[in-house]
Amino acid sequence: MAKLDEVRVAVDAMGGDGGIATVISGIGLAMQADPSLHIILAAPRSELEALGTVDKTLRARIETVEAETVLAPGINAARAIRRGQGSSMWVALELVRSGAAGAMVSGGSTGALMALSRQLLGTLPGVERPALMGAIPTIDKPVWMLDLGANVNVDARRLLEFAQIGHVACKVLQGAAPRIGLLNVGTEPGKGPDVVREAARLIAEEPGLDFAGFVEADQVFNATVDLVVCDGFAGNVLLKGAEGAVRLLFSSLRDALKGSLGGWIVKKRMRHLHDMLDPARHNGAPMLGVRGTVIKSHGNTCNKGFARAINLGALQARHNLVAQLESQLWASY
Amino acid sequence: MAKLDEVRVAVDAMGGDGGIATVISGIGLAMQADPSLHIILAAPRSELEALGTVDKTLRARIETVEAETVLAPGINAARAIRRGQGSSMWVALELVRSGAAGAMVSGGSTGALMALSRQLLGTLPGVERPALMGAIPTIDKPVWMLDLGANVNVDARRLLEFAQIGHVACKVLQGAAPRIGLLNVGTEPGKGPDVVREAARLIAEEPGLDFAGFVEADQVFNATVDLVVCDGFAGNVLLKGAEGAVRLLFSSLRDALKGSLGGWIVKKRMRHLHDMLDPARHNGAPMLGVRGTVIKSHGNTCNKGFARAINLGALQARHNLVAQLESQLWASY
Numbered sequence: 080m081a082k083l084d085e086v087r088v089a090v091d092a093m094g095g096d097g098g099i100a101t102v103i104s105g106i107g108l109a110m111q112a113d114p115s116l117h118i119i120l121a122a123p124r125s126e127l128e129a130l131g132t133v134d135k136t137l138r139a140r141i142e143t144v145e146a147e148t149v150l151a152p153g154i155n156a157a158r159a160i161r162r163g164q165g166s167s168m169w170v171a172l173e174l175v176r177s178g179a180a181g182a183m184v185s186g187g188s189t190g191a192l193m194a195l196s197r198q199l200l201g202t203l204p205g206v207e208r209p210a211l212m213g214a215i216p217t218i219d220k221p222v223w224m225l226d227l228g229a230n231v232n233v234d235a236r237r238l239l240e241f242a243q244i245g246h247v248a249c250k251v252l253q254g255a256a257p258r259i260g261l262l263n264v265g266t267e268p269g270k271g272p273d274v275v276r277e278a279a280r281l282i283a284e285e286p287g288l289d290f291a292g293f294v295e296a297d298q299v300f301n302a303t304v305d306l307v308v309c310d311g312f313a314g315n316v317l318l319k320g321a322e323g324a325v326r327l328l329f330s331s332l333r334d335a336l337k338g339s340l341g342g343w344i345v346k347k348r349m350r351h352l353h354d355m356l357d358p359a360r361h362n363g364a365p366m367l368g369v370r371g372t373v374i375k376s377h378g379n380t381c382n383k384g385f386a387r388a389i390n391l392g393a394l395q396a397r398h399n400l401v402a403q404l405e406s407q408l409w410a411s412y
Numbered sequence: 413m414a415k416l417d418e419v420r421v422a423v424d425a426m427g428g429d430g431g432i433a434t435v436i437s438g439i440g441l442a443m444q445a446d447p448s449l450h451i452i453l454a455a456p457r458s459e460l461e462a463l464g465t466v467d468k469t470l471r472a473r474i475e476t477v478e479a480e481t482v483l484a485p486g487i488n489a490a491r492a493i494r495r496g497q498g499s500s501m502w503v504a505l506e507l508v509r510s511g512a513a514g515a516m517v518s519g520g521s522t523g524a525l526m527a528l529s530r531q532l533l534g535t536l537p538g539v540e541r542p543a544l545m546g547a548i549p550t551i552d553k554p555v556w557m558l559d560l561g562a563n564v565n566v567d568a569r570r571l572l573e574f575a576q577i578g579h580v581a582c583k584v585l586q587g588a589a590p591r592i593g594l595l596n597v598g599t600e601p602g603k604g605p606d607v608v609r610e611a612a613r614l615i616a617e618e619p620g621l622d623f624a625g626f627v628e629a630d631q632v633f634n635a636t637v638d639l640v641v642c643d644g645f646a647g648n649v650l651l652k653g654a655e656g657a658v659r660l661l662f663s664s665l666r667d668a669l670k671g672s673l674g675g676w677i678v679k680k681r682m683r684h685l686h687d688m689l690d691p692a693r694h695n696g697a698p699m700l701g702v703r704g705t706v707i708k709s710h711g712n713t714c715n716k717g718f719a720r721a722i723n724l725g726a727l728q729a730r731h732n733l734v735a736q737l738e739s740q741l742w743a744s745y
Contacts, residue, residue, distance in 0.1 A: 297653065339678070
């Protein structure tokens with residue numbers, strides 16, 4: 080395997096329910112998987128001693144930058160704008176803005192990350208608000224979906240924009256143009272709200288997009304398309320609903336099989352399946368449309384999930400997704 | 413057990429992907445579970461020979477009424493209004509209107525069922541459009557949710573109406589007032605679209621409703637509330653998304669365990685769990701707000717699911733849910 084280009088990813092050390100221990104453990108896993116990855120960790124000085132747990136050879140690839148404050152997990156956009164300066168999220172974004180880092184990862188508040196990203200990095204031409212793209216696990220491969228909750232009120236043109244942005248991002252991340260589906264409550268042409276039907280018309284007319292028409296929420300899990308376009312409310316409901324259903328199912332399975340011979344035998348296969356299908360393990364949502372690579376990590380992810388978000392940030396930085404989005408979106412105006 | 417009151421449920425024989433065989437098998441199961449249940453089957457004459465498969469003692473409790481036509485599964489509301497007269501769906505609804513049946517069940521198009529229900533039965537005072545209420549399986553009990561897809565564009569007052577209708581229906585179906593959650597993309601007060609935040613204010617102010625505030629999609633599966641209120645687009649996405657995730661998981665489990673000793677041992681427990689958690693088995697969505705008991709059956713349900721929808725219709729008819737909705741909704745105006 081050819082050696083990958085060196086890349087620096089800035090990490091907001093304070094953004095996750097698991098605290099800095101999960102973040103640091105995730106950094107270790109991400110660096111093990113990618114020998115050319117360097118990390119710049121933004122954290123208050125008092126939290127940096129947690130780095131003592133890191134293996135010495137890995138530790139040499141971690142720089143630290145001090146942050147003065149930490150944003151509360153539930154902080155909203157307006158407060159983040161007022162109070163955000165000097166926070167670990169701000170410092171990590173600033174590293175991307177200055178070019179010191181090629182990407183940043185944060186498990187903090189989505190609203191705060193969106194607001195500070197726009198403020199510090201700005202958006203690409205024609206993009207009013209960034210969108211969050213995330214992966215839903217299916218049998219063969221994850222299916223990408225956007226928006227995941229950054230935009231709850233959207234019009235048809237905005238859904239078209241999601242399709243355009245997602246098209247470019249999937250080409251970069253998967254190496255092939257995605258087949259695109261528009262989330263709706265039925266697949267017949269007349270179904271659904273006006274805004275979704277109008278968006279279908281716009282996406283179908285757009286040259287270069289491979290549009291499969293409407294998809295229903297259950298079809299998403301059959302991987303009939305590669306990219307699902309929807310407003311942030313529906314996207315959030317679909318992703319979190321699937322997470323809740325999968326979590327309920329695995330905990331019920333564990334209870335049902337506990338103490339049985341059969342349960343003991345199938346334990347390993349079940350764990351493998353859980354790793355494959357748990358949406359929380361497919362962690363890392365690119366915030367697309369800002370002028371810099373920003374990855375939102377799920378607040379309650381585990382160390383493996385956090386590592387995946389970091390590796391995704393590195394992948395995007397190496398492929399220069401932001402520059403590709405800028406040139407290709409510009410071409411479509 | 414005291415003998416239940418006799419009740420007649422009209423069944424649209426042609427509404428389901430499994431065809432009349434699934435419907436007839438479901439009728440048999442429903443009658444076995446409820447000895448005071450009688451069925452009036454609406455079907456074209458050519459389809460009635462399928463009744464030959466029914467056990468003789470059960471057959472005595474099935475009447476038939478001939479229908480001239482059958483509506484296509486994907487027919488929309490406008491076409492159903494123009495073409496619906498004389499169809500099996502129409503005939504079954506007509507049996508409710510005339511009082512010959514206490515309830516009707518159909519697995520046909522939601523849009524057609526909604527349109528013909530309004531046309532033939534009318535709506536309760538103050539209710540503009542009926543709403544579909546359905547059950548999502550969770551650990552301890554199913555959680556009810558409305559709307560499930562009948563209303564894709566709603567305002568805040570309509571969401572309040574869903575809470576009021578659901579409150580009365582849950583009291584009747586479960587025997588206790590439900591704790592109500594409003595579906596949103598976060599639980600903090602400032603989160604989500606304007607219409608959802610305004611609805612939260614209205615529901616909180618309404619005396620008699622037990623309002624728990626916002627719930628996120630994953631929390632629905634923890635059964636922190638008994639009733640989830642949302643617009644039909646989000647409700648459809650949540651229910652179908654959960655169905656898709658559960659189906660993917662069980663089929664992956666089957667593949668992972670196939671041919672293994674452990675898989676053979678745990679097979680029975682897994683089947684039990686599947687029965688408990690598969691949303692398709694929690695079939696039967698009451699169409700609330702029309703002047704008659706109408707149950708929408710999932711188009712792709714199995715015979716057990718169809719039986720459950722029939723038994724739910726009988727339960728609502730015995731408790732006179734429509735009269736209770738009328739008196740209690742009227743009281744709140």
